[in-house]
Amino acid sequence: MLLHDVVVGKRDFQKFRGVIENGLFDDIIRLSKKLRNKRVLYINSNQNRGGVYEHLTSLVPLLRDLHIKIDWKAITEVPADFYEVTKLLYNGIQGIEHNFTLKEWKIYEDFNKRIAKEIEDDPWDFVLVQDHQMLGSSMQMNKKSRIKWIWQSHSETHNPTKSLIKQLQKYLEPYEGIIFYFPEYVIPGLNSRRLTTSSIAIDPLSAKNKTISIDEAKQVVKRFGIDLGRPFITQVSRIDSWKDFPGVVDAWLLAKKQIPQLQLVLIGAVSLNNIHAKAIIELIEKKAMGEKDLHLLVNQVERKDIKAFQTASNIVIQKSLREGFGLTVSEALWSGTPVIGGNVGGIKHQIVNGKCGYLVGSIEECYRRIVELIQNPNKAQEMGQFGREYIRKNFLLPRLMRDELKLMVELMN
Structure with a gap:
């Protein structure tokens, strides 16, 4: 198995009352009730460090407290050749040119096929992919799958290399929803009906961010x-x-x-x-x-x-x-x-x-x-x-x- 469950503690969303505005608090309660019978999976490539890890460590237990069926799985180890390709992909998204070979894309897609196989074995309603390492997994799914895929981009993506744009468009085509931090980060040529912007944010009640004297x-x-x-x-x-x-x-x-x-x-x-x-x-x-x-x-x-x-x-x-x-x-x-x-x-x-x-x-x-x-x-x-x-x-x-x-x-x- 490539994907492993990430264990997180429990959180109480009610503690945000008084920290955030009442309208926002009520919106979250209202929306969460509409998703209580849905199964949602978050996947990312690292289960013990980094900004995305910290973000999910807070987000997942809070959504569970709202009675949404949330799972979070992460890759614990990756082959060295896959790691090198994803590093080049990350740099390309940032604008650093690299002429990818067919062999490199095969390494990337073969690994994502294995991810897709593990995911389609469970009846998820939504899968939210949190990084570029697994961006290609949705296109490897069975076409009859009813899973709705969402990609949350956590990178500055406003200037990917020209040679990479078509490949990114290909990988993103099966996604029902795509989230970029800001409008200027939107990758050119994507279906605008599936796009939304929402940046990552900090958890003010986490141990890391709780106010101290x-x-x-x-x-x-x-x-x-x-x-x-x-x-x-x-x-x-x-x-x-x-x-x-x-x-x-x-x-x-x-x-x-x-x-x-x-x-x-x-x-x-x-x-x-x-x-x-x-x-x-x-x-x-x-x-x-x-x-x-x-x-x-x-x-x-x-x-x-x-x-x-x-x-x-x-x-x-x-x-x-x-x-x-x-x-x-x-x-x-x-x-x-x-x-x-x-x-x-x-x-x-x-x-x-x-x-x-x-x-x-x-x-x-x-x-x-x-x-x-x-x-x-x-x-x-x-x-x-x-x-x-x-x-x-x-x-x-x-x-x-x-x-x-x-x-x-x-x-x-």
């Missing part, structure tokens, strides 16, 4: 050697070239010339055999040249402790060069901390420029905004307060729940 946050941060008597800025993300950790270091070093006491915390997650990430870490260390105020915390900070850094930091940075969404932006703003982010992808939708942080397009611009907010703490505090309310209205999980439930109800009819 500044004193609690400082106690956690202090354990990692951060000097609480001096300002510090933080970036949290996986370590890859799109997150531009080296650019953050450059901006910090420039800011440090005006604010010598400024500390930088880089929190990164990376697999031990990722040679590209290791090269980035080496570059960071080379740029910092032994600077003691750089705190490079690789695979050291547990998920539950990230909230403390997002709460206690003077500023959170997310200087991505490309970004499908960037959950850490919403997480930081929900923590009441202003964010300086790259003017790309989903970050542009989360940061109201000049209101809850700044959008930047260069190292120079990033450094100037860092200096501005460190030297104007009252302004930074006002931005953090604005940001928390903006996230409450636009990027909390119940809004996404409503959007997905609404789509399934529409497809039923």
Whole structure:
């Protein structure tokens, strides 16, 4: 078996009353009642890490609490050749050219045939595919299958390579519904009647995002050697070239010339055999040249402790060069901390420029905004307060729940 059940705990949707607006709460209850006799399957390619994993860990038990028959299955292991092809596919969706061979497409489709076979053995009403690795599985199904397929794209898809567009159109043709984060992410040439837009969102009541006091946050941060008597800025993300950790270091070093006491915390997650990430870490260390105020915390900070850094930091940075969404932006703003982010992808939708942080397009611009907010703490505090309310209205999980439930109800009819 390739797909395995993912075990999650129980949640109580009623606890969102008072956190979200009453109209949204009531909409979700109304829509969920229409789906109580339906079987819904979520599938993704990783069952223990990443933004999609965190999202489903919250979403699945909440939908179950609304008496919808939800299952969640994930791939635990994939062959090395399939992994390499899906990595190339991901890069192609992001706009990096690669001439796929027939052999590579056969590797991809053969694996998806195996996924499809496992799925069609059960009487699902809806299957929601959460990533590109299994995008091709719906076209491998028996044509008589009554399953309604939905693809939820979690990538920045506005600029796939020209050679890849036709292949994506082919794989997406059998899908009844397709969800993109934002209108500009819609892949060209798709049937518009099946499209909807709804971005991923954060769960404000999860252990990771639940509000903590500044004193609690400082106690956690202090354990990692951060000097609480001096300002510090933080970036949290996986370590890859799109997150531009080296650019953050450059901006910090420039800011440090005006604010010598400024500390930088880089929190990164990376697999031990990722040679590209290791090269980035080496570059960071080379740029910092032994600077003691750089705190490079690789695979050291547990998920539950990230909230403390997002709460206690003077500023959170997310200087991505490309970004499908960037959950850490919403997480930081929900923590009441202003964010300086790259003017790309989903970050542009989360940061109201000049209101809850700044959008930047260069190292120079990033450094100037860092200096501005460190030297104007009252302004930074006002931005953090604005940001928390903006996230409450636009990027909390119940809004996404409503959007997905609404789509399934529409497809039923």
